[in-house]
Every structure is written in C-alpha cells, then in structure tokens.
Amino acid sequence: MRKALIALALSALTGIFAMMALLLSRSDDAQLEQTPTHRLALPSPTVTQRSHAWQDVIQGELLVVRTALPPSPTPMPTHTPTRPVRWQSSPTPARFQPERATVPPPTAVASPTAPTIARNNDPRRGEFSPPPEQVPLSLDPRDHFWFRRPVDSSANSAALFSYAYGSDGPNNEWRIHHGIDLPNPIGKEVRAAAAGRVIWAADNYRWYENGRYVESAYSYGNVVIIEHNFGFQGKRLYTLYAHLQLILVQVGQAVQTGEVIGLSGRSGVVSGPHVHFEVRVGRNSYYETRNPLLWIAPYENHGVVAGRVTLPDGSLAQDISVVLMKNGRIVDRTTTYVNPRQANSRAWNVNSDEVWRENFVIGDVPVGIYQVVVFLNGRRLERDVTVRPATTSFVDFTEFEVAPLPTLSPTPAG
Numbered sequence: 001m002r003k004a005l006i007a008l009a010l011s012a013l014t015g016i017f018a019m020m021a022l023l024l025s026r027s028d029d030a031q032l033e034q035t036p037t038h039r040l041a042l043p044s045p046t047v048t049q050r051s052h053a054w055q056d057v058i059q060g061e062l063l064v065v066r067t068a069l070p071p072s073p074t075p076m077p078t079h080t081p082t083r084p085v086r087w088q089s090s091p092t093p094a095r096f097q098p099e100r101a102t103v104p105p106p107t108a109v110a111s112p113t114a115p116t117i118a119r120n121n122d123p124r125r126g127e128f129s130p131p132p133e134q135v136p137l138s139l140d141p142r143d144h145f146w147f148r149r150p151v152d153s154s155a156n157s158a159a160l161f162s163y164a165y166g167s168d169g170p171n172n173e174w175r176i177h178h179g180i181d182l183p184n185p186i187g188k189e190v191r192a193a194a195a196g197r198v199i200w201a202a203d204n205y206r207w208y209e210n211g212r213y214v215e216s217a218y219s220y221g222n223v224v225i226i227e228h229n230f231g232f233q234g235k236r237l238y239t240l241y242a243h244l245q246l247i248l249v250q251v252g253q254a255v256q257t258g259e260v261i262g263l264s265g266r267s268g269v270v271s272g273p274h275v276h277f278e279v280r281v282g283r284n285s286y287y288e289t290r291n292p293l294l295w296i297a298p299y300e301n302h303g304v305v306a307g308r309v310t311l312p313d314g315s316l317a318q319d320i321s322v323v324l325m326k327n328g329r330i331v332d333r334t335t336t337y338v339n340p341r342q343a344n345s346r347a348w349n350v351n352s353d354e355v356w357r358e359n360f361v362i363g364d365v366p367v368g369i370y371q372v373v374v375f376l377n378g379r380r381l382e383r384d385v386t387v388r389p390a391t392t393s394f395v396d397f398t399e400f401e402v403a404p405l406p407t408l409s410p411t412p413a414g
C-alpha cells in the first residue's frame, strides 16, 4: 500500500515537472497566441514534436497563416511595368530612379570548380555543407540559377520540405507559401542572393508604387528586399529576406553578391528562427513570386527535379503528393502548388516559372537515377528521372500512364 502511494506521488511529481517543462517550452508561443493558456497543460504529439527546430518553423508559419497578408489585398494590374517607376519605401522614405526599366540578364557561366562529393546529402540532419555552385549558372539554357543561397552552405540552407513553395502545409490549413524557409538559429549571416540595390530594409513592411499603396505585412518582421542589377525576360528581379534579427543595410544601398545584409532571427510573426526567402519577378509584389529552388544554384553534384502534374482537362493538379524515390526508398517529397494562377482567387496565387511551367520542385537532389511517384485519383503514376549536376530535370505527368496499383508501401529513408 505504502509502495503504491509512493509510486502515485512520484508519478504526480513527474507529471507536474512535465507540465512545467511544457509551459516553459511553449512560453514563446504564448506571447503570440491569443488564448493559449488552457492548451498549455495538455501534452500532445504535436507538443512533443516541437523539440525539432523545423516544427517550430512550421508553427511559426502557422501563426503567419492566421495573420492576413496583406490585410486587404488591393487589386493590381497584371501587366509588367514597361517604364521606370519611382519607388517609395520604408518609414524613412528613400526615392531613387532605377537606371533602366529592364536590364540584360547575366552571362551564363558554368561553375569553374570541379565537382566534389557532398559530405552530407541529407540537409534535414542539420548542418549541410557541400560547396554551392557559382552563380550565375545556366548549364541548360532553360535554367536560371542566378542567385546564391541567402545563407552560407555551412548553415542550414535546406528548404523546409513540409512547407514547400506553393504548398499550404501538411494539413491544408496554412497560408499558401510564397517563399521557402531556411531554418536557422538566431544570428547566422544572411547574404544578398545577387548584386543589386536595397529597396526595403525595415520592419512593418508597407510598399507603395508611384505613391499608391500596394501591400503591407508586419508578419515579415525585419525584412530586406533587393532589386537586382539584372532582369529576366525583360522583367525586374527581386529577392526578399524576412524575420531578420538585425538589418545591416539601408534603403538605396548597393550590395554585392554574398554581402551580409542582416542576421537570421525570429522577428515578425514566428515562433522559431528561420529565413523566409522569396524571389519576385516583374515587380515587387507578394503576388509575383516564383519558386526560389529554380533560382538558387544547387550544390555541387546536386540537381533539381521540377515537374508538372495535370488533370485530364489540362489544368494543373493542385496539392498532389509527389514522392522522390531511389531504390524503393523515399528520399524526398513535396506537393504540387495549390491554387496557381489559373484560379479565380488571385490573392492566394503562386506562380509557375516562365520557362518550366512547373507545379512542383524538389531541390538539392544528389545526382543519380530516381523515380518520381504521384498518386492521382487513386492511380499511381511513376516516371524515371536522371538528376544531373547543376541542372533541372523535368518530369511531366501530363500524359497519364496508369501503373499497377501499388503493392509496396515505401519506407522513409533514414
């Protein structure tokens, strides 16, 4: 009896400690959530998983979802500006006149360095440090890897697979992602993806064009936007770096490729530190993003898999699970874009690349032969794909080939 009482007391104590630990671990979120208190004492699988940094990131993005961005979307013209636009931005307005409305793209060059073996092919283990290819890089004329990663390759520069560009999260409840997330601790150097001029460097992002309101978002926190020195198909290029802990540049400042523009952090509406990175084509607008994985140079001995999944009526199939397999094992996965430009609701749209017209991309794939598998209307569709260094391999699921129903159930790698 006494033993039972002691055991009971011990388990009660353990429970209290667990609850305290839980309260501590969630205190950051408590600041952001409106009515979290009653949830804090309820252990759940979700809470347990939150010890992983990337799940913090997801939670952060979830919070972003709850925040309208922009709060009141303003209808905008669909055409690309063809004449110079006078920019006004930042709480300390700085105006400047772009030299030209369009500028030629950079000269495509191959990486001058020989391929090396990646020391770690699994970016989700944390630090990931094979050397990146040099930019700009267009071994295949269809490719435009003209940006370097915004963080060092020795930092965690893996794009969070659970919240890919164009996806709405594993449970279809998050804001459609217009960028990629690079989970990193506070204080990592964030670098300019290419040369250009800073057009925004502050928190409380609020953008005007010709004096007219375009969009705003406080959830970005400290955010830097660069207009680059080169264009693409006659359109301007912009990159955006959000949630910075510290901004180290000013509006109007010219920056070179790789120049430190700030430090990674958790400013804005997030619960975990990461760099949110966007590529914008044509104009500086939340609605003009493209998948950054088609713009940032892969690591040496790595390539990119892009593809398209279409429905029988020819439209792009939305939110379809795409699995990359090698030797019967899953090596990566993503989902097709949700609500691309074909849909009515412009406010939520993401965009396909001008060249590839894709609706999914998997980046940082070590060279080799893979199978890409999608499940569409209960059918398993499979394509072989050869990933070559520093290029994009395209997989087209436009023409249906009905494969036998799956008999294997793939096991996750690692």
Ligand SMILES: [Zn+2]
Residues within 6 Å of the ligand: 061, 177, 179, 180, 181, 275, 276, 277
């Ligand atoms: Zn993000």
